[in-house]
Amino acid sequence: AQSVTQLDSQVPVFEEAPVELRCNYSSSVSVYLFWYVQYPNQGLQLLLKYLSGSTLVKGINGFEAEFNKSQTSFHLRKPSVHISDTAEYFCAVVKTSYDKVIFGPGTSLSVIP
Amino acid sequence: KAGVTQTPRYLIKTRGQQVTLSCSPISGHRSVSWYQQTPGQGLQFLFEYFSETQRNKGNFPGRFSGRQFSNSRSEMNVSTLELGDSALYLCASREGLAGQNTGELFFGEGSRLTVL
Numbered sequence: 001a002q003s004v005t006q007l008d009s010q011v012p013v014f015e016e017a018p019v020e021l022r023c024n025y026s027s028s029v030s031v032y033l034f035w036y037v038q039y040p041n042q043g044l045q046l047l048l049k050y051l052s053g054s055t056l057v058k059g060i061n062g063f064e065a066e067f068n069k070s071q072t073s074f075h076l077r078k079p080s081v082h083i084s085d086t087a088e089y090f091c092a093v094v095k096t097s098y099d100k101v102i103f104g105p106g107t108s109l110s111v112i113p
Numbered sequence: 114k115a116g117v118t119q120t121p122r123y124l125i126k127t128r129g130q131q132v133t134l135s136c137s138p139i140s141g142h143r144s145v146s147w148y149q150q151t152p153g154q155g156l157q158f159l160f161e162y163f164s165e166t167q168r169n170k171g172n173f174p175g176r177f178s179g180r181q182f183s184n185s186r187s188e189m190n191v192s193t194l195e196l197g198d199s200a201l202y203l204c205a206s207r208e209g210l211a212g213q214n215t216g217e218l219f220f221g222e223g224s225r226l227t228v229l
Contacts, residue, residue, distance in 0.1 A: 032216055043117070043203055043220035090156065094216040100146070100169040101205075101218055103156040 002027040002093045004104035012110045013081055021076040021107045023091030031093045033074045034101075035065055038088040047089075050074060061085070086111045115140065117221035119204050125227045131192040134224045138185050138206030144168070145187035146218060147179060150201040159202075162187050191226075199228045 003026045013019045025031065032051055036044040048059025055067040065076045074091060091104040118137040126132050138145050146169075147159040158171040162181035179189040185206075191198055202225075205218035 034217065036218075036220075041222075043222045044205075044218075045220065046217060049217060096216065098144070098163070098168065099216065100158050100161060100171070101216060102158070103148075105155040 002031060002095060002102050004091050004093055004102055006089075006091055006104040006107050008107050009105065010108045010110065012112055014112050015083055016080050018079050019077065019081050019085075019109065021089050021091075021109065023074045023076065023104060025072050025074065025091070025093045027072070027093060027095070029095055031095055033065075033067060034092040034094075035059065035063070035074070035076050036090045036092060036103075038090065038106075040087075044090060047076070081109075081111050083111050083113060085109060117204055117206050117219055119202075119221035119224050121224060122222065123225050123227075125229060126194050127229050128194055128196060130194050131190060132194060132226060133188055133190045134202055134204075134226075136187045136189075136204030136206075136221060138187070138204075139219055142206035142208055142219070143185055144207045145181055145185065146205045146207075147187070147189050148203040148205065149173075150203055150223070151199075156203070159189065194228045196228050199226060201225050 005024045007022050034049045035047040037047050038044045047063050048057050050057050050067045058064045063078050089107045092101050094101045120135045144163045146161040149157045161169040165181045176192045181187045201223045203223045205220045
């Protein structure tokens, strides 16, 4: 079975500073990897996804993530955060297009003006 | 395309009552998944329906049930409500076919249930 770990439950960062949100997964088979964002009182929306190929994936709002198979990681990065990036971020994995999607516990990003 | 629609958005119930939540998926999506979100437990998978059949199931008691209709709309029901059932219930749809897309989920805004 797959599992997802997000080591940092809360990450405060100053506006315009870089940020990295960490995600590690466990799986005995190849998986698809996702990052979702949840703004207050809203559902989740997809930031980016890794399917195969290039290990550096670019998403919306200037976010990118790097897949590292040897370290089973999929860390999310942004070079310069904005106040509007304050939200909950979830890493997720799925084995196939029809298996259940497993989510990590989430990381709350707070951008300080 | 219209997004995933969940109704109602907010509701308050008392212990022992039951509740039914509704979810209309994106047009063309045949799969609907339900998740429970609480501050302490994060996103917990309840179940997934595909073409009116339950395809995947999480580890919730039998008080939590669901169904899917021929138009792919889905409902979930919670009977004999407990205080701990207070949560945001999220519905997500996807195409759901083997070999198609990557399993990416499209979420609704959720139904926030408060049990008093």
